[in-house]
Structures are given as C-alpha cells and as structure tokens.
Amino acid sequence: MSIEEQKISKIPVRKHSKTGCVTCKVRKKRCSEDKPVCSDCARLGFTCMYVPKGADKTSVQKCKNQVEVELFVHKNKKKFVADFQGIVCDSGGSGGSDNSSSDSNDNTGVCSQVKKTLKDVEESALADEFETEMSSRVVLPTVFPSSPYFSQPLSDPINLHLGPVGMHLYDYYRDHLGKIISIAPLKQNYYLQVFLPMAHRHRGILYGLMAWSAHHLSISQEGNETRDSNYCTLANRYTLESLRFLRSEIDTNFLWSLAQLLILCGAEICQGDVSKWKVLLKYAADLIEKNVDGEISRLMFSFTNQFDTTTRYWLLANFIYHDVMCSRGTHFPTDQYNNVLSSHSDTSLNPISDVHTHVDPLNGINRPVLLLMGEITNLVRHMKSVGALSKSHSKFRQYMGRAFHLQTELFRISPDVRELQLYEESSLMHALCLELFQLMKLSALLHLKTTCLRQNKHTWEIQYLWLELSEKLDLILGTKLEGCLCFPMFICGINAADQKQKYHMEERFSDIAKRYKCYNFQRARTVMRKVWLQDDGNTGGSTDGMSHTSLSDIDVFDIGQNKDWYDIVDAMGWDISFA
Known part of the structure; x- marks a missing residue:
C-alpha cells in the first residue's frame, strides 16, 4: 500500500447517525445525541426533539415542521417588524384616520365614550412608535360578498400578499388554533367555516385572526407567565391594524365590524386579559343595540342581503356565549338569548328553529x-x-x-x-x-x-x-x-x-x-x-x-x-x- 493510500485509510469516515435529534437533522448538523438535550441545542437555546422509536411518517413530519418554524422565527427575529410593515404596504395600508378626524365624527357614529374607550385599548396594546409610522397609510376599499359562508372557494392565501411570518400565523390559525377552540364536529366549526372565509374578504378580520394566532403562539405550554416577546409584538401590531379598520368602518359595515370585535375579544380572553376584552364586548353590545333597537333576536330577520342565516346565527351565538361566561352579568336579558338559541322556538320567532344542523363550536349541546x-x-x-x-x-x-x-x-x-x-x-x-x-x-x-x-x-x-x-x-x-x-x-x-x-x-x-x-x-x-x-x-x-x-x-x-x-x-x- 502506498504512502498516500495509507494516509487516506487513516482519515476517519463520517457516519450519518439516524438517531440524532430532529433539530440537528433539520439544520444538517452532526448531533452529539446527548439526552434529553444535545450539546448544540443546549448551546444555541433550541428545542431539542427526538423522534420516538416506531413513530410514523406523519408524526416525524410534524416534528420537523415544528422545528422548522422555531428555526425560522429564531433566524428572523429582527425582521418581524419589517415583514409586518411590508404586509401593510402590499395590501394598501390600513385605517389612516388620525385622532382628530376620528373625534370629529363621534356625533354621527356610535357614542363618543365607547370610541374613546376603544382608542384607549389601542394605546394600551401598542405603546410604541408603530402608530406614528402607520398613520399616513391609505385605506383601500374592502369588497363585501353577500355571504361569507362557503360563498366562494377559498382563495390561496398568497393572494392576500402575506409574507413568511404572515403565512405562518395564517396557517397556524387554520390548521391548529381554529380547531382546538371548537368543541363541535368539524363541519360545525364556524371558526373555520365562517370566520376564515370572511378573512379572505376583509383585512380587519384577517388581521384579527393573525393577532389571535400570535397571542396563542406567545404563550408558554407550561402555563407560566413567560411569553415570547416576538410573537407578543406581532400580536399587538396586528391588533392595531385590525382596530384601525374597525374604527374606519364601524358606522357603515355593522355585521363585519361585529365579527371583527368578537374575534378580537376572543383573542384577548385567550391571552388572559381581564380588562380590554370587556370593552370590546361592550362595544359589540352597543353596536347590536343600535342596529336592532334593543331586541337582539331581530338580527335573525335583518341584514339578509349581507349574511345568510348560518352566519347571522353564529355571530349572535358567539356574542351570547361570551356574554354569559363572564363574571359581570349579561348586556341583554337572557330571555332574548333563549329566543335566539333555543331550538324548540316557534319558527315564526326563530328562523333557525327548523334547521337542526347547528351545533356551534362554543356552546355545543350545552x-x-x-x-x-x-x-x-x-x-x-x-x-x-x-x-x-x-x-x-x-x-x-x-x-x-x-x-x-x-x-x-x-x-x-x-x-x-x-x-x-x-x-x-x-x-x-x-x-x-x-x-x-x-x-x-x-x-x-x-x-x-x-x-x-x-x-x-x-x-x-x-x-x-x-x-x-x-x-x-x-x-x-x-x-x-x-x-x-x-x-x-x-x-x-x-x-x-x-x-x-x-x-x-x-x-x-x-x-x-x-x-x-x-x-x-x-x-x-x-x-x-x-x-x-x-x-x-x-x-x-x-x-x-x-x-x-x-x-x-x-x-x-x-x-x-x-x-x-x-x-x-x-x-x-x-x-x-x-x-
């Protein structure tokens, strides 16, 4: 054997281990295979995840997807703000109405006190320079179909001009969050069957759902108070954009604004808020009061040119559920809620009483x-x-x-x-x-x-x-x-x-x-x-x-x-x- 052959034979052969952690495999790095945390994951602060023996391909792919998301977020921490600003620029901006113009319209819109309270919610949620940067944006007109409930096939979310982070939040709501908050069968899950199609037609609703996803992703699985600051920042900024759409349309698009309020209310409750959610729900109650003259069940007979029965029922059921599940007391008498939700009502009083296919994702059969x-x-x-x-x-x-x-x-x-x-x-x-x-x-x-x-x-x-x-x-x-x-x-x-x-x-x-x-x-x-x-x-x-x-x-x-x-x-x- 020649000298060169001897040298080559002494070079250690790199073996590709099949038992390393998923994180190192995704990063295409050699894994020390230390358990429970390998040396690289411990050094870099990554989640170290090993696939159990006998795991199927679906479980392995889920682990890889989770790791890829974490690595992406870690790599792009400093780009979150730029990415969000790009989303708004691509979609034509948001509310664009400053405080003075908003206040001047108080006498023609809902009561000024409620608008002032809503403005306080915005300020408490944001507390950074983002409001000044975005105040010059121009509102693009929003297209409202007659009904969002399976009215058209869902368009590809890429058409919504979302960047990578926006797509991640959208996918998280569609594939995970929208499913776990429902206790009804999938075909009765109006968080997906109603709210998601609405988000494809209304940016304020889209931003509300994305804020909800960001809030949920910021929460520690252990139940402690530790939050991911990057996701919190995203949640606050998407909330701001949603609120700006709300303020610009509140007097002209009642049911779309009601849907937006209910989504933002759910997002705040999910993140453990004990003050802002009630303002949003009170705002929703005032909107209903204003548009149905104090009788909440009238909504089932009105606005038929905008929403079908299923959507109107879902918006009312969502509001009622949040109203009865709080410690304060209800905004409307509960006998009105019975008229809306009771499946035993007379069909002349309740348009859905003869449609026995409604088990909404919040109330269920309860x-x-x-x-x-x-x-x-x-x-x-x-x-x-x-x-x-x-x-x-x-x-x-x-x-x-x-x-x-x-x-x-x-x-x-x-x-x-x-x-x-x-x-x-x-x-x-x-x-x-x-x-x-x-x-x-x-x-x-x-x-x-x-x-x-x-x-x-x-x-x-x-x-x-x-x-x-x-x-x-x-x-x-x-x-x-x-x-x-x-x-x-x-x-x-x-x-x-x-x-x-x-x-x-x-x-x-x-x-x-x-x-x-x-x-x-x-x-x-x-x-x-x-x-x-x-x-x-x-x-x-x-x-x-x-x-x-x-x-x-x-x-x-x-x-x-x-x-x-x-x-x-x-x-x-x-x-x-x-x-």
Missing part, C-alpha cells in the same frame, strides 16, 4: 346550561347590588324564589337529541358529549347553591356534588371537549374542602396547561387560589398542602368573612371570562 349560568350570574349581581341581603330585606323572597326556580330548571333540562346526533364521529364522542352536559349541569348547580343559596362547601350535599363533578372532569380532560372546562374546573376548585382535593385541582390545571394554551385558565386558577387563602384566613387553616410555587402570583388580602369569589374578583379589579 347551551341550555350556559343560558342558566348567565341567569345565575345576573341573580348574584342583583343580590349584591342591595348590599347585605337578609331575610328581613324586602327583596329576599323574590331573590330566593328566583334561585329555587333556577335550581328546578337545572334539574329539568336535557340536551337536544337532534343536536346530539350530529356527533356521529364515534360512539365515544357521543358518550363524552352526554358526560360533558352533565358536568356543566353539576358545575352550574354548585355555583347556584354556594353563591345564591349560600350553602357551605363543607356540607355533605355540596361535597357529594363535588365528587360527582370531579369524576366527570377526569373523563373530559384530555379529549377534544376539554376547551370548555374553564368554568367547571374553577367551580370544582373553589369548592375543594381539604388539602387533598386542592392538590388534585392544582394537578388538573397544570395538566391542561400543557395542551390547551389559553390563559383565562390561569386567571381562573389565580382566583381559585385566592379563595383558598381567604378560606384559610377565615378558618385558621393552612395551605401547606399546596406546592411551594402555587402561591407565587397571589397577594394575600382580607376582604372580610361571608364573601365569595365574586367579591374577590371585584376587589382585584378583574372582569374574568370563563369562555
């Missing part, structure tokens, strides 16, 4: 329970408005009579069989929907008994209901239906009577935070912990059974005995949404 929950909240607020209610108070019998009537209604209600049949995906989903309905009834009943009827959580009846509710929670957690568990988990949590029950609830909140990244769950958890601290302060108990990190976000304060979670939320200055 709408009868949710409407009663709105009535319970309204009753609680009425009782608190009179101060210290006692049996000698002039309205005591009225309020107690109403509470017992609501209790009777909760025992009587049942799901609509025709709606339940729409869950034909599998017998398991059919069974889970029935369990969820019973779970929602139990949580509403516990809520009524402990707030309006003032039953103590330590009584045998309440603890029996707690055990039933706890058992059903474990059935639903981890399924497609878990997105609607915020209120039931909260009610179960605040009625935990011992340290073992409290520890179990902490585990459940930690578990769902790994999958369902909506921060109103975290806000509910914070209030739950404050209730526990208040209970321990009143009873001389201890919170030793909780983890040492559980109280890190709690400020201990005393609001007095005989106070409930509504008083705690009010003392915090929060308007919490369980939507």
Whole structure:
C-alpha cells in the first residue's frame, strides 16, 4: 500500500447517525445525541426533539415542521417588524384616520365614550412608535360578498400578499388554533367555516385572526407567565391594524365590524386579559343595540342581503356565549338569548328553529346550561347590588324564589337529541358529549347553591356534588371537549374542602396547561387560589398542602368573612371570562 493510500485509510469516515435529534437533522448538523438535550441545542437555546422509536411518517413530519418554524422565527427575529410593515404596504395600508378626524365624527357614529374607550385599548396594546409610522397609510376599499359562508372557494392565501411570518400565523390559525377552540364536529366549526372565509374578504378580520394566532403562539405550554416577546409584538401590531379598520368602518359595515370585535375579544380572553376584552364586548353590545333597537333576536330577520342565516346565527351565538361566561352579568336579558338559541322556538320567532344542523363550536349541546349560568350570574349581581341581603330585606323572597326556580330548571333540562346526533364521529364522542352536559349541569348547580343559596362547601350535599363533578372532569380532560372546562374546573376548585382535593385541582390545571394554551385558565386558577387563602384566613387553616410555587402570583388580602369569589374578583379589579 502506498504512502498516500495509507494516509487516506487513516482519515476517519463520517457516519450519518439516524438517531440524532430532529433539530440537528433539520439544520444538517452532526448531533452529539446527548439526552434529553444535545450539546448544540443546549448551546444555541433550541428545542431539542427526538423522534420516538416506531413513530410514523406523519408524526416525524410534524416534528420537523415544528422545528422548522422555531428555526425560522429564531433566524428572523429582527425582521418581524419589517415583514409586518411590508404586509401593510402590499395590501394598501390600513385605517389612516388620525385622532382628530376620528373625534370629529363621534356625533354621527356610535357614542363618543365607547370610541374613546376603544382608542384607549389601542394605546394600551401598542405603546410604541408603530402608530406614528402607520398613520399616513391609505385605506383601500374592502369588497363585501353577500355571504361569507362557503360563498366562494377559498382563495390561496398568497393572494392576500402575506409574507413568511404572515403565512405562518395564517396557517397556524387554520390548521391548529381554529380547531382546538371548537368543541363541535368539524363541519360545525364556524371558526373555520365562517370566520376564515370572511378573512379572505376583509383585512380587519384577517388581521384579527393573525393577532389571535400570535397571542396563542406567545404563550408558554407550561402555563407560566413567560411569553415570547416576538410573537407578543406581532400580536399587538396586528391588533392595531385590525382596530384601525374597525374604527374606519364601524358606522357603515355593522355585521363585519361585529365579527371583527368578537374575534378580537376572543383573542384577548385567550391571552388572559381581564380588562380590554370587556370593552370590546361592550362595544359589540352597543353596536347590536343600535342596529336592532334593543331586541337582539331581530338580527335573525335583518341584514339578509349581507349574511345568510348560518352566519347571522353564529355571530349572535358567539356574542351570547361570551356574554354569559363572564363574571359581570349579561348586556341583554337572557330571555332574548333563549329566543335566539333555543331550538324548540316557534319558527315564526326563530328562523333557525327548523334547521337542526347547528351545533356551534362554543356552546355545543350545552347551551341550555350556559343560558342558566348567565341567569345565575345576573341573580348574584342583583343580590349584591342591595348590599347585605337578609331575610328581613324586602327583596329576599323574590331573590330566593328566583334561585329555587333556577335550581328546578337545572334539574329539568336535557340536551337536544337532534343536536346530539350530529356527533356521529364515534360512539365515544357521543358518550363524552352526554358526560360533558352533565358536568356543566353539576358545575352550574354548585355555583347556584354556594353563591345564591349560600350553602357551605363543607356540607355533605355540596361535597357529594363535588365528587360527582370531579369524576366527570377526569373523563373530559384530555379529549377534544376539554376547551370548555374553564368554568367547571374553577367551580370544582373553589369548592375543594381539604388539602387533598386542592392538590388534585392544582394537578388538573397544570395538566391542561400543557395542551390547551389559553390563559383565562390561569386567571381562573389565580382566583381559585385566592379563595383558598381567604378560606384559610377565615378558618385558621393552612395551605401547606399546596406546592411551594402555587402561591407565587397571589397577594394575600382580607376582604372580610361571608364573601365569595365574586367579591374577590371585584376587589382585584378583574372582569374574568370563563369562555
């Protein structure tokens, strides 16, 4: 063997390992194969992901896609602002109306106070130089089809002139976010079937959906308060653009503006907001009030030249759901909501009552329970408005009579069989929907008994209901239906009577935070912990059974005995949404 051949033979042969992490494979780098984190990923701060043995091609591709997105975002951090500005330039800009021109039109539009509040929302969300840079943009006319609901085939999003980051946010909403926030079968998912086609025709709605995606992507999967600052910046800036479209069209395009408000409201609730979302919902309520003369069900008869029945129903159902799932009380009487949502209504009063194909993605088959929950909240607020209610108070019998009537209604209600049949995906989903309905009834009943009827959580009846509710929670957690568990988990949590029950609830909140990244769950958890601290302060108990990190976000304060979670939320200055 020649000298040259000997030298060549001594050169180590580079072996391509098939067991390295996905991140290194995507980067086309050699992996040290250290576990759980290889040396390169540890050094560069990347997510180190190994594909389990026996994983199918679909799972492997999902891992690669996730890594590619992370690497793209990491590489283009400094380009986010430029990319967003390019999107606006390509699409012709946005609102372009400065504060003076907006204020001069207050007397011809909706009330000036609401517009001023909305402007405050913009300023609090942005707080940077972007508003000045974008104020000179010109509004392009928006084309409004007669109905967005499958009115035309969806155009390629490239035609919307989105850059790489915009495309990423659009795809995330379409392929992930729009699916997890729905508890209905796919064909009933109006977040995709209605809102997405509308986004192809209206830039304000498109920017709202993209802001929602950015908010969701900014949230840590572990449920802590750490946010990705790049996604937060994107979310705020897309929110600004959406609000500018809203302000420029609010007096001329009612239903499109209503859709935009509902999307922005959902995005704020998702990111754990406790103040701005209520302004957006109040704005939506004022718009409805102005356009239907105080009777919300009239929307089902009006604007037929703009929207079909399905779309108008969805906009109302979306508004009603967010209205009944908050701690403040409803904007309209709940009997009006019953006229819209009840599938048993007379067809002369409700155009959709003979169309038994509606299971909207928020209410599901639980709408009868949710409407009663709105009535319970309204009753609680009425009782608190009179101060210290006692049996000698002039309205005591009225309020107690109403509470017992609501209790009777909760025992009587049942799901609509025709709606339940729409869950034909599998017998398991059919069974889970029935369990969820019973779970929602139990949580509403516990809520009524402990707030309006003032039953103590330590009584045998309440603890029996707690055990039933706890058992059903474990059935639903981890399924497609878990997105609607915020209120039931909260009610179960605040009625935990011992340290073992409290520890179990902490585990459940930690578990769902790994999958369902909506921060109103975290806000509910914070209030739950404050209730526990208040209970321990009143009873001389201890919170030793909780983890040492559980109280890190709690400020201990005393609001007095005989106070409930509504008083705690009010003392915090929060308007919490369980939507």
